[in-house]
Amino acid sequence: MSFDATPPAAGPAWHAEARVDKERRVEVSLGERSYDILIGEGLIDRAGEEIAARLSGARAVVVTDETVGGLYLTRLEIALAGAGIEAASLTLPAGETTKSFVRLEETVDAILGARLERGDAVIALGGGVIGDLAGFASAIVKRGTHFVQIPTSLLAQVDSSVGGKTGINTPRGKNLVGAFHQPVLVLSDIGVLDTLSPREFAAGYAETVKYGLIDRPDFFEFLEKSRGAIFAGGSERSEAIAVACQAKADVVASDERESGARALLNLGHTFGHALEKAVGYDPQRLVHGEGVAIGMALAHRFSVKLGLCSGQDAGRVAAHLRAAGLPTEISAIPGPAINRDTLMEAIAQDKKVSRGRLTFILTRGIGRAFVAPDVAGDEVATFLDEELAR
Amino acid sequence: MSFDATPPAAGPAWHAEARVDKERRVEVSLGERSYDILIGEGLIDRAGEEIAARLSGARAVVVTDETVGGLYLTRLEIALAGAGIEAASLTLPAGETTKSFVRLEETVDAILGARLERGDAVIALGGGVIGDLAGFASAIVKRGTHFVQIPTSLLAQVDSSVGGKTGINTPRGKNLVGAFHQPVLVLSDIGVLDTLSPREFAAGYAETVKYGLIDRPDFFEFLEKSRGAIFAGGSERSEAIAVACQAKADVVASDERESGARALLNLGHTFGHALEKAVGYDPQRLVHGEGVAIGMALAHRFSVKLGLCSGQDAGRVAAHLRAAGLPTEISAIPGPAINRDTLMEAIAQDKKVSRGRLTFILTRGIGRAFVAPDVAGDEVATFLDEELAR
Ligand SMILES: NC(=O)c1ccc[n+]([C@@H]2O[C@H](COP(=O)([O-])OP(=O)(O)OC[C@H]3O[C@@H](n4cnc5c(N)ncnc54)[C@H](O)[C@@H]3O)[C@@H](O)[C@H]2O)c1
Ligand SMILES: NC(=O)c1ccc[n+]([C@@H]2O[C@H](COP(=O)([O-])OP(=O)(O)OC[C@H]3O[C@@H](n4cnc5c(N)ncnc54)[C@H](O)[C@@H]3O)[C@@H](O)[C@H]2O)c1
Ligand SMILES: [Zn+2]
Ligand SMILES: [Zn+2]
Numbered sequence: 043m044s045f046d047a048t049p050p051a052a053g054p055a056w057h058a059e060a061r062v063d064k065e066r067r068v069e070v071s072l073g074e075r076s077y078d079i080l081i082g083e084g085l086i087d088r089a090g091e092e093i094a095a096r097l098s099g100a101r102a103v104v105v106t107d108e109t110v111g112g113l114y115l116t117r118l119e120i121a122l123a124g125a126g127i128e129a130a131s132l133t134l135p136a137g138e139t140t141k142s143f144v145r146l147e148e149t150v151d152a153i154l155g156a157r158l159e160r161g162d163a164v165i166a167l168g169g170g171v172i173g174d175l176a177g178f179a180s181a182i183v184k185r186g187t188h189f190v191q192i193p194t195s196l197l198a199q200v201d202s203s204v205g206g207k208t209g210i211n212t213p214r215g216k217n218l219v220g221a222f223h224q225p226v227l228v229l230s231d232i233g234v235l236d237t238l239s240p241r242e243f244a245a246g247y248a249e250t251v252k253y254g255l256i257d258r259p260d261f262f263e264f265l266e267k268s269r270g271a272i273f274a275g276g277s278e279r280s281e282a283i284a285v286a287c288q289a290k291a292d293v294v295a296s297d298e299r300e301s302g303a304r305a306l307l308n309l310g311h312t313f314g315h316a317l318e319k320a321v322g323y324d325p326q327r328l329v330h331g332e333g334v335a336i337g338m339a340l341a342h343r344f345s346v347k348l349g350l351c352s353g354q355d356a357g358r359v360a361a362h363l364r365a366a367g368l369p370t371e372i373s374a375i376p377g378p379a380i381n382r383d384t385l386m387e388a389i390a391q392d393k394k395v396s397r398g399r400l401t402f403i404l405t406r407g408i409g410r411a412f413v414a415p416d417v418a419g420d421e422v423a424t425f426l427d428e429e430l431a432r
Numbered sequence: 433m434s435f436d437a438t439p440p441a442a443g444p445a446w447h448a449e450a451r452v453d454k455e456r457r458v459e460v461s462l463g464e465r466s467y468d469i470l471i472g473e474g475l476i477d478r479a480g481e482e483i484a485a486r487l488s489g490a491r492a493v494v495v496t497d498e499t500v501g502g503l504y505l506t507r508l509e510i511a512l513a514g515a516g517i518e519a520a521s522l523t524l525p526a527g528e529t530t531k532s533f534v535r536l537e538e539t540v541d542a543i544l545g546a547r548l549e550r551g552d553a554v555i556a557l558g559g560g561v562i563g564d565l566a567g568f569a570s571a572i573v574k575r576g577t578h579f580v581q582i583p584t585s586l587l588a589q590v591d592s593s594v595g596g597k598t599g600i601n602t603p604r605g606k607n608l609v610g611a612f613h614q615p616v617l618v619l620s621d622i623g624v625l626d627t628l629s630p631r632e633f634a635a636g637y638a639e640t641v642k643y644g645l646i647d648r649p650d651f652f653e654f655l656e657k658s659r660g661a662i663f664a665g666g667s668e669r670s671e672a673i674a675v676a677c678q679a680k681a682d683v684v685a686s687d688e689r690e691s692g693a694r695a696l697l698n699l700g701h702t703f704g705h706a707l708e709k710a711v712g713y714d715p716q717r718l719v720h721g722e723g724v725a726i727g728m729a730l731a732h733r734f735s736v737k738l739g740l741c742s743g744q745d746a747g748r749v750a751a752h753l754r755a756a757g758l759p760t761e762i763s764a765i766p767g768p769a770i771n772r773d774t775l776m777e778a779i780a781q782d783k784k785v786s787r788g789r790l791t792f793i794l795t796r797g798i799g800r801a802f803v804a805p806d807v808a809g810d811e812v813a814t815f816l817d818e819e820l821a822r
Contacts, residue, residue, distance in 0.1 A: 143537045147602075154604040157781075182572075185599065185610045209575065212537075214544045220575050221611060391547075 066284040070204065070291040075224045079204065079287050081280050085231035086117050089165075089192060090125025096227055097163055097188055102129040103156045105149055105176035106167040107136040110194050113237055118167055118192065129165075130156040134172070138323055141175050141210045143219075149179040153187070163188040163226070169195035169242075170202035170330075174220070177208030181223035191228040195238055196246025197331055199230040200253075200286035205294040205304075215391060216315065216323070230287070232280050243273065244367040245331025248310075248338070250282055251366075253289035255338060255359060256306050259409030261285050266362055273366075305413050309403040310337030316388035317372065320380045327377045328369075335363045339370035341411075344425050345404045355407045372429055382426050389422065456674040460594065460681040465614045469594060469677050471670050475621035476507050479555075479582060480515025486617055487553055487578055492519040493546045495539055495566035496557040497526040500584050503627055508557055508582065519555075520546040524562070528713055531565050531600045533609075539569040543577070553578040553616070559585035559632075560592035560720075564610070567598030571613035581618040585628055586636025587721055589620040590643075590676035595684040595694075605781060606705065606713070620677070622670050633663065634757045635721025638700075638728070640672055641756075643679035645728060645749060646696050649799030651675050656752055663756075695803050699793040700727030706778035707762065710770045717767045725758035726765075731801075734815050735794045745797045762819055772816050779812065 065082030080092065093100070102122060106115055111133040122129045132152040134140045153164060164180035164187055166173045173191055180189040193203035209220020235243065247269075254262030264282070271278040290307065297304040314330070314337030321327040339360045345351035360370040372380055389400065400419055405411040455472030470482065483490070492512060496505055501523040512519045522542040524530045543554060554570035554577055556563040563581055570579040583593035599610020625633065637659075644652030654672070661668040680697065687694040704720070704727030711717040729750045735741035750760040762770055779790065790809055795801040 143533070147533045150609055151602065151604065154602060154608055182599075182609050182611055184608060185597070185612055207575070209572075212541065212544060214541065218544055218574060219540055219572050221572060222575055 066280055068284055068287045068291055070224070071295045072224060077224060077226050077228065079228040079230060079291070081199070081230040081232060081284050081287065083231065083233040083280075085229040086114055086192065086234065087121050089118055089190075089229055090121040090123070090127055092227060092229060093122070093163065093165075093190055094125040094127060097161070099161075100127065100188065101156070101158060101162045102127050102165050102190075103153050103158055103163075104129055104131040104165045104167055105134070105152075105172055105179070106131065107134050107140065107169075107172050109136040110168040110172070114167060114194065114234060118165075134175075136168075136171070138171055138211070138325065140171050141216075143210060143212065145175060146179060146210050149175060150183055153179055153183045158183065158187055160184050160187055163190050165190045165192060166203075167192045167194065168198070169193065170198045173198050173202050174208050174217070175210060177206075177223050177225070178210060178220050181208055181221035186223065189223055189225045191225045193228065193230055194234045196235055196243050196283075197249050198246075199232075199235075199283050200246060201249040201290065203228045203230070204287050204290040216318070228287075230283060232275075232283060235279070236275065240367065242329065242331075245329045245335075247272070247366050248331040248335040248363065248368050250286045251359075251363065252307075252309055252334065252338060253286050255342075255405065255408060256289070256309055256411045257409050258285070258289060261289070262362075262408050269362070269366055305401070306403055306411055309405075309411050310334040310339075310341055312389055312400075312402055313337035313340045313385075316385045317375065317380070319388040320384045321375060321377065324377075328375050332369050335368035336370055336372060336374070339363060340372075340425075340429065341403060342405060343429070344402070344422075345406070347425055347428075348404065348421070351405050351407050351410075355405075359408065371432060373432060380430070382423065382430055385426055386419065386423055390419070456670055458674055458677040458681055460614070461685045462614060465596075467614060467616050467618065469618040469620060469681070471589070471620045471622060471674050471677065473621065473623040473670075475619040476504055476582065476624065477511050479508055479580075479619055480511040480513070480517055482617060482619060483512070483553065483555075483580055484515040484517060487551070489551075490517065490578065491546070491548060491552045492517050492555050492580075493543050493548055493553075494519055494521040494555045494557055495524070495542075495562055495569070496521065497524050497530065497559070497562050499526040500558040500562070500624075504557060504584065504624060508555075524565075526558075526561075528561055528601070528715065530561050531606075533600060533602065535565060536569060536600050539565060540573055543569055543573045548573065548577055550574050550577055553580050555580045555582060556593075557582045557584065558588070559583065560588045563588050563592050564598050564607070565600060567596075567613050567615070568600060568610050571598055571611035576613065579613055579615045581615045583618065583620055584624045586625055586633050586673075587639050588636075589622075589625075589673050590636060591639040591680065593618045593620070594677050594680040606708070618677075620673060622665075622673060625669070626665065630757065632719065632721075635719045635725075637662070637756050638721040638725040638753065638758050640676045641749075641753065642697075642699055642724065642728060643676050645732075645795065645798060646679070646699055646801045647799050648675070648679060651679070652752075652798050659752070659756055695791070696793055696801055699795070699801050700724045700729075700731050702779055702790075702792055703727035703730045703775075706775045707765065707770070709778040710774045711765060711767065714767075718765050722759050725753045726760055726762060729753060729760035730762075730815075730819065731793060732795060733819070734792070734812075735796070737815055737818075738794065738811070741795050741797050741800075745795075749798065761822060763822060770820070772813065772820055775816055776809065776813055780809070 068079040166176035191203040193199045206224035209217045268278040314333035317333045342356035346356045400417045401415045402417045404414045458469040556566035581593040583589045596614035599607045658668040704723035707723045732746035736746045790807045791805045792807045794804045
């Protein structure tokens with residue numbers, strides 16, 4: 043189905059270019075659990091028909107947050123009703139703290155209260171927080187209901203909505219509890235990104251850049267050339283999202299349950315998570331994608347220090363991230379200085395620690411990342427001392 | 433490995449016969465998720481070596497309840513330590529109310545607090561309550577750790593420990609939240625059944641009888657002949673448990689995620705769950721296996737009423753259950769009379785309702801159960817009126 047088949051939704055004039063852009067489709071190949079990711083403008087308004095076409099007769103519960111719900115819930119409800127899909131909804135507070143046991147229980151109760159059965163669908167309308175929480179609830183209610191993702195942040199569109207990882211945080215750490223639960227459909231409406239704050243857009247852009255840095259040097263070059271257009275909302279935006287989704291889908295297809303290749307997706311994340319933890323997950327100071335941006339810059343500089351990567355490549359990466367408005371140094375984080383030992387402790391607790399050894403994603407250059415399963419803690423500590431002194 | 437290879441644990445003299453009985457092994461065939469169920473005396477004392485042989489280098493968290501923990505936790509800890517398995521433990525209150533969100537969170541926290549990794553194991557030492565709760569926690573911590581079942585009630589040995597269904601209750605109903613998570617090993621130590629109350633033993637016996645009634649008429653005859661020996665603890669006990677496990681394993685292997693054949697395992701359960709709900713899950717009035725016993729008797733009498741089954745078969749089933757000390761009529765439940773409408777409402781809410789129609793397991797005779805997906809609510813109501821007037 044091409045985009046011109048449906049009337050465009052109202053939107054700012056500078057979106058004219060995107061509107062004539064074709065709709066893109068990425069398939070995540072997982073045998074009988076395969077599913078489509080549709081990327082294009084106005085998809086929220088088509089959600090009802092797309093879902094009904096895949097889950098005939100299903101009812102639904104929409105889970106959203108206050109910010110996104112205020113902007114898009116009514117449009118989604120109209121679209122669902124238009125396709126004859128009976129739907130209840132649950133609106134939760136926006137923000138990372140919503141990924142908790144208490145909110146999980148509340149979500150589960152709302153789904154059970156609506157008497158959803160296994161053949162019905164939980165729909166996540168929101169960023170990664172809502173996607174992770176609602177997906178986890180969908181996984182465990184009656185040991186699995188259908189799940190549909192309508193990711194509304196750039197981060198969710200290029201990353202969290204693809205791959206089936208769902209979960210919540212506990213006081214002991216982020217994403218420590220969850221399930222693998224694949225959606226039956228992902229609808230990435232690129233129009234909704236216009237209401238995302240520039241800071242959140244940039245954060246999602248960091249995850250987009252990540253795919254170039256892992257193993258797609260051409261894509262990194264495309265991003266260097268097209269950054270302006272992507273931020274402005276042109277057809278380059280949906281192209282970038284589609285390539286990113288495809289990149290993640292490829293990795294997921296080859297390693298659904300994260301035993302090997304999928305670890306590369308953690309590029310920048312060991313440092314990033316440690317930084318997020320060090321600031322107490324205070325989004326005023328650091329959002330996830332910013333942590334990843336600093337983490338990717340650190341991973342490249344650490345690789346330079348270990349003699350693996352050229353300083354030129356590390357510099358090019360940092361320059362591109364900075365041009366996108368992203369931080370690339372620990373000192374760029376506002377607020378009290380961050381302590382080396384706090385970071386080391388967080389790294390040791392990270393779930394990518396396997397039987398005591400530190401696993402890092404390092405790189406031999408742009409697009410040449412690899413899993414280093416046996417990094418010595420001392421080298422990391424020394425490197426962090428240098429970085430903190432920068 | 434045969435039982436005589438290890439010294440027998442101390443136990444009452446009348447267990448001499450069981451002690452010379454061979455250890456039995458049932459394999460649950462699920463491709464790469466296949467696992468062994470070992471059935472025999474003294475298996476708790478061999479748990480360390482059996483686990484270490486399958487999960488080299490793994491650490492463990494044992495989850496148990498106060499009753500079972502008081503009796504067997506030390507023996508298990510000694511066995512684990514003897515095999516070099518480092519283990520922490522969590523002891524929860526005994527009883528169905530432990531299968532809650534709050535206890536799940538507590539269990540998850542204990543597992544995370546022990547810093548278990550995906551390659552480590554959560555060990556359930558207890559009845560179905562502990563197995564379901566600990567198994568669910570094991571499924572969701574880091575999106576899946578290894579899981580070992582050491583079922584200590586007869587019900588858990590013949591039913592809940594086989595098949596990978598895990599979960600908790602919510603105020604909206606029993607087992608409405610959970611995951612499919614297969615164990616890597618099940619150790620059914622038949623010696624521990626000696627400390628089980630006669631009432632709980634009988635309740636587990638009801639689930640054992642169920643397999644005969646579904647599709648194993650020969651097994652039902654064996655049970656009719658061997659009931660006395662099974663209750664006394666002879667080699668017939670481990671044979672009955674092994675046959676029951678095999679029966680469940682066969683169904684699970686053919687339908688891991690409960691889409692079809694597995695529904696037969698719900699024989700007696702739609703009525704049984706409704707009764708449990710009607711008494712507010714008060715174990716003073718009714719435990720699960722007793723509800724199933726009444727439910728199976730009802731399913732047979734309902735089948736007689738529908739012209740499907742002979743009155744003789746229904747009578748034989750009820751007589752056998754009664755001889756085992758189990759209730760077979762709603763009026764046998766102590767306390768205030770149970771209301772027809774309360775039961776009908778519970779049946780309609782049961783998770784086996786598919787898009788409004790009532791699904792029941794009915795039967796054409798002993799060992800000839802089948803799924804009836806389209807039973808009219810009226811007929812059920814009329815039947816219940818007759819039963820309540822008995
Ligand atoms: N499951 C995975 O594989 C995976 C991968 C990466 C990240 N994550 C998780 O994703 C989360 C981060 O995702 P996120 O950055 O989307 O966070 P988020 O869901 O909190 O969204 C960020 C903020 O943007 C707002 N927002 C979202 N869409 C909007 C829109 N269209 N218009 C206006 N405001 C909008 C939200 O209300 C929120 O305040 C983290 O919890 C992270 O752990 C999961
Ligand atoms: N997962 C499944 O497939 C499945 C199947 C059937 C039932 N179940 C669940 O199993 C639960 C019922 O199991 P249960 O009957 O074992 O309940 P339970 O775990 O509460 O055990 C019953 C009682 O017996 C005690 N006990 C257990 N073993 C003992 C021993 N060896 N010596 C002395 N006391 C002992 C327990 O402390 C408890 O008080 C229910 O929650 C039901 O939903 C699950
Ligand atoms: Zn990320
Ligand atoms: Zn049962």
